[in-house]
Amino acid sequence: MIRRTLLATAAAGLTLAFGAPAMAQDVTKACFVYVGPIGDGGWTYQHHQGALAVKEAYGDKVEIAWQESVPEGADAERVITQMALSGCNIIFTTSFGYMDPTNNVAAKFPDVKFEHATGYKREHPNVSTYNARFYEGRAVVGHIAGKMTQTNKIGYIASFPIPEVIMGINSYFHHAKLANPDVELVVTWAYTWFDPAKEADAARAMLDQGVDVITAHTDSTAPLAEIAKEGGKAWGFGQASDMAAFTTNDDGTPGPRIASIIDEWSPYYVKRVGQLMDGTYGQIDSWAGMPEGEVVIGPMNDAIPDDVKAEAQAMIDAITAGEYHPFTGPINKQDGSAWLAEGETADDGTLLGMNFYIEGITGDIPN
Amino acid sequence: MDLSNINPILLVASIMISATPILLAAIGEMVVEKSGVLNLGVEGMMITGAVIGFIIAINTGSPLLGFATAAIAGAVLSLAFGVLTQIFLSNQVATGLGLTLVGLGLSSLLGKPYEGQKTVTLPKLDIPILSDLPVVGRMLFSHDIMVYVSLGIVVAVWAFLKHTRAGLILRAVGESHESAHALGYKVIRVRMLAIMFGGACAGLGGAYLSLVRVPQWTEGMTAGAGWIALAIVVFASWRAGRVLVGAYLFGGITVLQLNLQAAGMTWGVQYLSMSPYLITILVLVLISSNRSRGSHNAPANLGQTFHATR
Numbered sequence: 001m002i003r004r005t006l007l008a009t010a011a012a013g014l015t016l017a018f019g020a021p022a023m024a025q026d027v028t029k030a031c032f033v034y035v036g037p038i039g040d041g042g043w044t045y046q047h048h049q050g051a052l053a054v055k056e057a058y059g060d061k062v063e064i065a066w067q068e069s070v071p072e073g074a075d076a077e078r079v080i081t082q083m084a085l086s087g088c089n090i091i092f093t094t095s096f097g098y099m100d101p102t103n104n105v106a107a108k109f110p111d112v113k114f115e116h117a118t119g120y121k122r123e124h125p126n127v128s129t130y131n132a133r134f135y136e137g138r139a140v141v142g143h144i145a146g147k148m149t150q151t152n153k154i155g156y157i158a159s160f161p162i163p164e165v166i167m168g169i170n171s172y173f174h175h176a177k178l179a180n181p182d183v184e185l186v187v188t189w190a191y192t193w194f195d196p197a198k199e200a201d202a203a204r205a206m207l208d209q210g211v212d213v214i215t216a217h218t219d220s221t222a223p224l225a226e227i228a229k230e231g232g233k234a235w236g237f238g239q240a241s242d243m244a245a246f247t248t249n250d251d252g253t254p255g256p257r258i259a260s261i262i263d264e265w266s267p268y269y270v271k272r273v274g275q276l277m278d279g280t281y282g283q284i285d286s287w288a289g290m291p292e293g294e295v296v297i298g299p300m301n302d303a304i305p306d307d308v309k310a311e312a313q314a315m316i317d318a319i320t321a322g323e324y325h326p327f328t329g330p331i332n333k334q335d336g337s338a339w340l341a342e343g344e345t346a347d348d349g350t351l352l353g354m355n356f357y358i359e360g361i362t363g364d365i366p367n
Numbered sequence: 368m369d370l371s372n373i374n375p376i377l378l379v380a381s382i383m384i385s386a387t388p389i390l391l392a393a394i395g396e397m398v399v400e401k402s403g404v405l406n407l408g409v410e411g412m413m414i415t416g417a418v419i420g421f422i423i424a425i426n427t428g429s430p431l432l433g434f435a436t437a438a439i440a441g442a443v444l445s446l447a448f449g450v451l452t453q454i455f456l457s458n459q460v461a462t463g464l465g466l467t468l469v470g471l472g473l474s475s476l477l478g479k480p481y482e483g484q485k486t487v488t489l490p491k492l493d494i495p496i497l498s499d500l501p502v503v504g505r506m507l508f509s510h511d512i513m514v515y516v517s518l519g520i521v522v523a524v525w526a527f528l529k530h531t532r533a534g535l536i537l538r539a540v541g542e543s544h545e546s547a548h549a550l551g552y553k554v555i556r557v558r559m560l561a562i563m564f565g566g567a568c569a570g571l572g573g574a575y576l577s578l579v580r581v582p583q584w585t586e587g588m589t590a591g592a593g594w595i596a597l598a599i600v601v602f603a604s605w606r607a608g609r610v611l612v613g614a615y616l617f618g619g620i621t622v623l624q625l626n627l628q629a630a631g632m633t634w635g636v637q638y639l640s641m642s643p644y645l646i647t648i649l650v651l652v653l654i655s656s657n658r659s660r661g662s663h664n665a666p667a668n669l670g671q672t673f674h675a676t677r
Binding site for chain 1: 626634
């Protein structure tokens with residue numbers, strides 16, 4: 001215990017000693033903690049694009065640093081502490097599981113700014129949270145899925161039963177159902193963010209059971225590679241990143257990736273680091289979406305008929321303009337009880353704590 | 368829940384594909400452990416095989432060449448482990464873990480330019496008569512060549528260990544290197560060859576992941592498969608036949624639980640995905656609680672360093 005206290009004191013001392021000169025040199029150091037490898041082609045890749053955008057925007061005035069494949073939990077706390085000690089002025093922790101580690105470290109380094117992605121805990125004034133309204137993207141691909149399915153069975157590879165994912169499932173299904181009343185949703189829980197073989201297996205299990213449009217809430221491109229084996233009889237979407245390699249097959253025919261939901265973190269990262277540099281930085285809870293350019297639908301390929309493309313584009317435009325909220329009533333909960341009345345839209349609090357399926361989805365949410 | 372959605376033919380077919388990487392890695396590791404060496408670097412050799420196989424396949428257009436090179440790459444990497452542990456007598460556990468870390472780092476470095484690229488994959492075989500049989504044709508006889516190669520390796524390893532003189536020597540080295548040495552057998556040489564065989568098999572297993580099962584390269588794509596292979600060897604109590612059962616069980620349960628979920632079952636799937644590990648622990652407890660039965664079967668000199676002068 002004594003050793004730990006000593007370390008903590010030394011840590012605080014070091015920040016005092018080195019934190020100040022770093023500011024004086026006028027170079028802001030922005031650091032990023034990633035849950036997967038940058039090469040996942042999805043979630044972490046996009047965060048890293050955001051980090052590079054910060055460097056691009058401010059050049060010599062910023063320095064960026066990052067650490068890949070940091071496990072959620074105790075290891076994360078060590079990594080974040082290390083970053084704070086090494087003179088980072090602002091640290092972005094980019095996965096839900098870093099929530100408690102981020103807040104714990106923030107308590108020890110009041111002069112360092114912490115930004116936690118997709119969480120809700122801001123226990124200290126130097127912790128901000130940010131998230132993107134991915135459900136807006138899920139709404140658009142849900143509409144496309146409803147129109148594209150031939151078997152009337154669409155699939156969702158889910159990661160963990162957290163509100164973020166349940167929100168995505170509900171939005172996807174709701175809009176598929178609006179587009180195609182006969183549609184049925186199959187949800188498979190992978191219990192991982194990143195395991196290409198397992199993600200491929202999950203896609204395979206659904207394809208074997210007649211599902212022909214699949215969206216994934218996991219981080220790799222493996223589900224698309226598995227869908228590609230069906231040779232144009234099944235479709236999927238890029239997740240987190242555009243996954244453009246699957247847009248067109250080698251023979252020129254449309255590939256399995258018919259559209260994608262892109263997480264565009266660059267505007268947020270550039271804005272926040274900029275605010276830190278010009279002194280306008282404050283604690284916030286950011287939840288931006290299509291209007292702010294944080295959620296983007298990647299190019300739709302030619303497998304999608306033109307009228308469906310037009311409908312999807314109309315929905316994108318309406319959401320971007322703030323005219324349409326993907327959770328607009330009437331929507332009932334799974335048990336048939338009323339959730340949103342005609343024309344009513346969901347409030348953010350309910351969405352962020354979402355722990356129920358909407359009417360029409362079969363099965364239960366695992367604990 | 369609608370279990371009728373699960374097509375048993377497709378289920379068995381996808382279990383066979385899903386289990387092949389861990390089967391290859393596990394059977395190789397079993398031979399290594401039979402010779403008395405514990406190589407914990409399976410994960411590192413697998414992922415190196417995965418990346419090398421992918422790079423060669425994409426540049427030459429030949430997946431088979433990719434597999435061959437992956438096997439060589441796995442063997443070369445394991446040779447480093449062999450030299451360190453057998454000649455320089457380093458600690459096998461630490462060196463094996465180091466090998467895993469080296470493999471993960473090396474593969475991510477080599478694989479950077481190949482992320483997101485697509486490769487040619489192995490075609491499914493169309494075996495005359497057999498592939499056309501109803502039910503079993505689609506279930507068992509319409510896979511790619513590597514599925515049958517992996518099964519062939521299992522049979523070959525079984526026959527080698529049980530029915531050949533060389534296999535007997537390898538087992539003798541694993542059970543008592545002192546005695547084997549006294550009898551004039553080259554302990555280090557036997558172990559080196561076993562280690563390289565294990566590396567080659569792990570390389571093949573990794574290449575199966577990147578060339579057939581997922582068909583793409585993604586950093587860290589083995590995601591713990593090497594550790595499962597190690598668990599299977601223990602589960603199988605160092606017997607080739609049981610390695611096959613273990614690999615198909617581990618692979619099968621993953622695929623089965625995903626299929627059950629897709630069919631609408633939500634209760635208990637977590638327990639099902641946990642079960643292979645629970646079964647391994649259970650088997651370990653059972654076999655170690657009753658040593659008198661002689662079923663423990665672990666090579667007596669497993670993990671011990673050998674030096675001829677001692």
